[in-house]
Amino acid sequence: MNSLSFKNVSVVYGEGTPFRKVALENINIDFPTGEIIGIIGHTGSGKSTLAMLSNGLLKPTSGNIFLENTDIWEKPKEIGKVRSKVGIAFQYPEYQLFEETVFKDIAFGPKNMGLSEEEINERVKNAAKFCGIDDASLKKSPFELSGGQKRRAAIAGVVAMDPQVLVLDEPAAGLDPLGREEILGGLISYQKQKGSTMILISHSMEDIAKYCDRILVLKEGGVFMYGTVGEIFMQAELLFGASLDLPQITKLFIELKKRGLTENTDVYTVRYAKKEIEKFLQ
Amino acid sequence: MTFIKTDNLTFKYRDDEPEVVKNISLEIEKGSYTAILGHNGSGKSTLAKLLCGILQPVSGSVIVGGYLTSNEQDIYKIRESCGMVFQNPDNQIVASVVEEDVAFAPENLGVPPKEIRKIVDDCLKTVGMEQYALHSTYKLSGGQKQRVAIAGVLAMNPSCIIFDEATAMLDPTGRKDIAAAMKKLNKEKGITVITITHYMNEAIEADRVIVLNRGEVFLDGTPKEIFSEVEKLKSVALSVPQVTELLYLLQSDGYDFPKGILHTMEAADILENKVNLKSIGGNDR
Amino acid sequence: MLKDITLGQFFPGNSLLHKTDPRIKLIILTVYLIMVLAANTLVSIAAIAMITFVLVLVSGINLKIIAKSLKPLLFILIFTAVINVFFMKGDNILFEWYFIKIYKEGLMNAVLMITRLISLITGTSVLLTYTTSPLELTDAIERLFSPLKKIKVPVHEFAMMMTIALRFIPTLIEETDKIISAQKARGADFETGGLLKRAKALIPILIPLFVSAFRRADELAEAMECRCYKGGEGRTKMKQMKSHPADYVFLLVMIGLCVAVYFINSADFLI
Numbered sequence: 001m002n003s004l005s006f007k008n009v010s011v012v013y014g015e016g017t018p019f020r021k022v023a024l025e026n027i028n029i030d031f032p033t034g035e036i037i038g039i040i041g042h043t044g045s046g047k048s049t050l051a052m053l054s055n056g057l058l059k060p061t062s063g064n065i066f067l068e069n070t071d072i073w074e075k076p077k078e079i080g081k082v083r084s085k086v087g088i089a090f091q092y093p094e095y096q097l098f099e100e101t102v103f104k105d106i107a108f109g110p111k112n113m114g115l116s117e118e119e120i121n122e123r124v125k126n127a128a129k130f131c132g133i134d135d136a137s138l139k140k141s142p143f144e145l146s147g148g149q150k151r152r153a154a155i156a157g158v159v160a161m162d163p164q165v166l167v168l169d170e171p172a173a174g175l176d177p178l179g180r181e182e183i184l185g186g187l188i189s190y191q192k193q194k195g196s197t198m199i200l201i202s203h204s205m206e207d208i209a210k211y212c213d214r215i216l217v218l219k220e221g222g223v224f225m226y227g228t229v230g231e232i233f234m235q236a237e238l239l240f241g242a243s244l245d246l247p248q249i250t251k252l253f254i255e256l257k258k259r260g261l262t263e264n265t266d267v268y269t270v271r272y273a274k275k276e277i278e279k280f281l282q
Numbered sequence: 283m284t285f286i287k288t289d290n291l292t293f294k295y296r297d298d299e300p301e302v303v304k305n306i307s308l309e310i311e312k313g314s315y316t317a318i319l320g321h322n323g324s325g326k327s328t329l330a331k332l333l334c335g336i337l338q339p340v341s342g343s344v345i346v347g348g349y350l351t352s353n354e355q356d357i358y359k360i361r362e363s364c365g366m367v368f369q370n371p372d373n374q375i376v377a378s379v380v381e382e383d384v385a386f387a388p389e390n391l392g393v394p395p396k397e398i399r400k401i402v403d404d405c406l407k408t409v410g411m412e413q414y415a416l417h418s419t420y421k422l423s424g425g426q427k428q429r430v431a432i433a434g435v436l437a438m439n440p441s442c443i444i445f446d447e448a449t450a451m452l453d454p455t456g457r458k459d460i461a462a463a464m465k466k467l468n469k470e471k472g473i474t475v476i477t478i479t480h481y482m483n484e485a486i487e488a489d490r491v492i493v494l495n496r497g498e499v500f501l502d503g504t505p506k507e508i509f510s511e512v513e514k515l516k517s518v519a520l521s522v523p524q525v526t527e528l529l530y531l532l533q534s535d536g537y538d539f540p541k542g543i544l545h546t547m548e549a550a551d552i553l554e555n556k557v558n559l560k561s562i563g564g565n566d567r
Numbered sequence: 568m569l570k571d572i573t574l575g576q577f578f579p580g581n582s583l584l585h586k587t588d589p590r591i592k593l594i595i596l597t598v599y600l601i602m603v604l605a606a607n608t609l610v611s612i613a614a615i616a617m618i619t620f621v622l623v624l625v626s627g628i629n630l631k632i633i634a635k636s637l638k639p640l641l642f643i644l645i646f647t648a649v650i651n652v653f654f655m656k657g658d659n660i661l662f663e664w665y666f667i668k669i670y671k672e673g674l675m676n677a678v679l680m681i682t683r684l685i686s687l688i689t690g691t692s693v694l695l696t697y698t699t700s701p702l703e704l705t706d707a708i709e710r711l712f713s714p715l716k717k718i719k720v721p722v723h724e725f726a727m728m729m730t731i732a733l734r735f736i737p738t739l740i741e742e743t744d745k746i747i748s749a750q751k752a753r754g755a756d757f758e759t760g761g762l763l764k765r766a767k768a769l770i771p772i773l774i775p776l777f778v779s780a781f782r783r784a785d786e787l788a789e790a791m792e793c794r795c796y797k798g799g800e801g802r803t804k805m806k807q808m809k810s811h812p813a814d815y816v817f818l819l820v821m822i823g824l825c826v827a828v829y830f831i832n833s834a835d836f837l838i
Contacts (some may be wrong), residue, residue, distance in 0.1 A: 002365075019286070041453065041455075042455070043423065044704075045455045052748065054552060055750055055751060055752055056750060080754065080756065081756050083751065083753070084754060087752065088749075090745065090748065090749050090752070090754045095742075095745075095746070095775055095779055096745075096746055096749040096750065096771075096775050097775065098770065098771050098774035098775050098778075098793065104363065106356075108750075108753055108754075108755075108771070109753040109754055111753030112753060112755060113647065113754055114754070146322075147322070148322060152347065157334075157753060158752070158753065161753065161754070174450045174451055175322070176321045176322045176480040176519065176520075177320055177321070177519060177520060177521045178519035179321075179322055179323075190341045198433055203453050203454050204362055207476060243455070247524060248483075248523055248524040248546055249524040249525065249528065251546045252524075252525055252528075252546050252549055252550055255546060255550040256550055256554075257549065259554050261553065261554060269833055270524050270528050270531065273390050273524075273528050274528060274531050277528070277532060277537070277553065278416070278532070281537065281555060281556065281557065281560065334793065335790070336789060336793065358795055358797070361792070361793055361794075361795050362795055365793060365794070366790075366793045368786065368789070368790055370783075370786060372783070372791065373782075373783045373786035373787050374731070374786070374787065374790035374793060375733065376731060376733070376787070377702060377730065377734055378700070378701050378702065378730075378733060378734045380803075382702050382805070382806075384795070385671065385805040386791075387793055387794040387795055388803075388805075389802055389803055389804055389805060390794060390795040390797065390802060391795055392795045392801040392802065393803060395803055395804060395805060396806050397804055397808075398803065398805040399805055400804065408816055416579075419734070419736060420734075434794060435793075437792065438794065438795065501646075520664050526806045564710065
């Protein structure tokens with residue numbers, strides 16, 4: 001079953017003028033329910049546009065977007081309802097915090113959904129837990145928190161809406177290795193528990209390879225590759241053609257393959273690399 | 283020759299807060315390329331600001347190019363000799379047009395107009411942005427903005443440039459461009475470069491890596507030396523290049539591999555050698 | 568969405584208006600404004616309209632852009648016209664139908680006001696904002712007003728503030744767009760509800776924007792200090808302003824036209 005599907009979706013600006021610009025062209029993608037899909041592509045490849053289409057913030061110039069088999073633009077006036085089902089956390093979400101307390105800020109989304117106070121309470125506590133925010137921080141002003149904590153509070157605000165599809169645009173941007181692991185780790189355990197679909201947009205091939213089931217590679221507004229992580233990495237050399245940087249370990253295996261030492265390039269974690277190397281050292 | 287020297291440098295933001303930088307004594311050589319690594323909260327950004335005089339020590343001292351940062355009358359001499367490129371590309375650009383922004387520093391220093399023109403053209407050329415001289419600063423990419431920022435700092439003819447997490451907000455292409463610029467400035471122009479970062483692949487390009495943890499110097503050495511200490515780095519929430527970790531894990535399993543291998547090609551060579559030796563019949567497990 | 572504002576934008580070019588010394592342009596603009604406000608007969612306002620049109624042609628700015636800049640004014644123009652045509656009383660009735668009385672004075676006044684408004688906006692845009700880069704503008708103001716420094720007016724500081732404000736306008740607009748998207752994604756509704764509800768709905772936009780603006784200001788100030796900014800004392804400028812004889816001729820022509828308008832005003836050409 002697919003939670004989100006794009007059929008022949010295009011986004012074109014300035015059609016018919018000399019300033020015509022194609023943000024996305026002919027996107028046909030199905031995002032299976034319960035999976036973690038990574039979206040990667042060079043700057044300008046259309047990643048953010050795709051994100052904004054998924055929850056109706058942007059309307060496609062042509063094509064349809066289906067949320068569990070219903071066209072989200074079927075009733076344009078009710079597009080707001082889609083936003084509680086498809087949640088997006090944009091880049092550097094900490095710049096959008098505004099409430100008096102962290103609790104209230106996380107509660108903003110559920111409040112807009114019209115939930116009861118008990119429900120809001122529970123959602124906020126749950127979201128805070130998954131995002132690594134302790135009870136003491138909930139009472140503080142969001143502006144008192146450190147950069148990393150602010151990030152987590154902002155993401156918790158989206159998680160609290162309990163969307164069926166959670167879209168995260170570079171949730172770990174600018175964080176150090178530990179910060180990256182904490183945020184992504186927390187989100188993955190949330191996803192595993194809820195069984196929701198998660199779309200992770202990132203520039204880091206390492207993160208995507210580590211956490212995702214499937215990868216969508218965008219290039220210049222179009223789909224370049226789409227498949228499971230293993231499938232994509234088996235053709236790892238092609239990724240250079242999309243102006244992407246590969247995990248160092250994959251580059252190593254591409255080099256080893258060139259030197260005839262191995263057939264596999266679908267190696268993207270150090271652990272797996274070790275196993276593979278031990279094989280041909282025996 | 284030492285360019286920056288700190289002596290028991292200590293700093294905290296407020297009296298009721300813990301020390302962010304504790305008793306750091308280091309010397310940065312003129313013309314060197316140093317990377318300062320540390321997890322968020324290790325004090326590295328604060329250290330950067332102390333090194334160029336934006337912040338004043340609570341105790342201890344910082345001497346830049348012979349001048350004490352706590353001497354108010356010398357502060358502009360220090361600012362001229364030690365420039366800083368900040369993390370947010372937007373928040374260091376003053377003007378709407380590229381060449382006007384690069385001219386900002388020399389204008390502040392009262393440089394004659396004709397000379398400023400030449401300086402601006404030269405600096406833009408050094409960072410590869412000469413075609414964008416009349417471009418609007420707003421429409422540039424993150425990497426381009428940072429290059430303009432670098433040009434703006436270069437326009438002061440500094441002896442040293444500190445990059446305070448200057449690549450943290452950039453995409454991989456932008457990071458590559460800035461890393462290349464840093465190297466060029468150091469190797470071709472002889473500028474002392476200090477880069478504050480948590481990106482491994484940037485740190486391995488430096489001549490010296492200093493690892494900070496909780497405000498103190500934890501490790502100090504060449505990239506090869508530092509990244510050999512895989513366990514120690516993990517203990518302070520830092521990681522090592524993947525190939526380094528790979529060979530380290532193989533080594534702990536009994537295979538004989540050298541420590542501190544940082545680059546892909548190097549690792550490939552070593553593995554190929556090992557396989558060849560095996561097939562020749564050697565058993566050096 | 569917010570990016571379509573053309574009012575106030577700079578369009579680089581090579582026309583006479585682009586090349587005139589900005590300081591002189593400021594004076595020319597002042598004379599022009601006096602002229603526009605002074606004209607109070609049909610003939611003199613027609614002369615103003617022609618002069619404005621000539622200025623537009625000389626600037627080389629696309630007419631579509633001029634039209635775009637007047638669009639936001641459409642409501643005011645129509646409102647002014649209606650008020651004057653239908654509600655101004657005078658001595659000569661032109662048209663009567665039940666209680667609707669249209670006087671010649673009303674009609675004339677409507678034409679006067681509308682032409683004046685359009686000329687004011689278009690003239691200022693074409694003489695100044697479209698053909699002068701933001702830096703040239705703030706530089707010109709700084710230089711023109713620098714004698715005031717002697718009486719402790721912070722001329723340089725004002726000019727620096729203007730430069731920085733202009734530079735950050737597009738950046739802040741982009742940030743506002745992002746904040747709106749993010750809050751919308753959390754179910755914020757900016758379209759429905761009464762005045763009070765909509766005003767409250769702006770808080771999730773305004774607070775992050777203000778916090779961000781302050782943070783930017785802090786970081787920018789630090790960066791400026793690191794580049795040895797110490798105020799206006801001893802500062803030089805890369806771009807020198809040189810006035811040419813042609814600029815002064817332009818100024819004289821404008822003054823001449825202004826005087827002519829005064830004459831036309833008082834002459835008995837009234838229809």
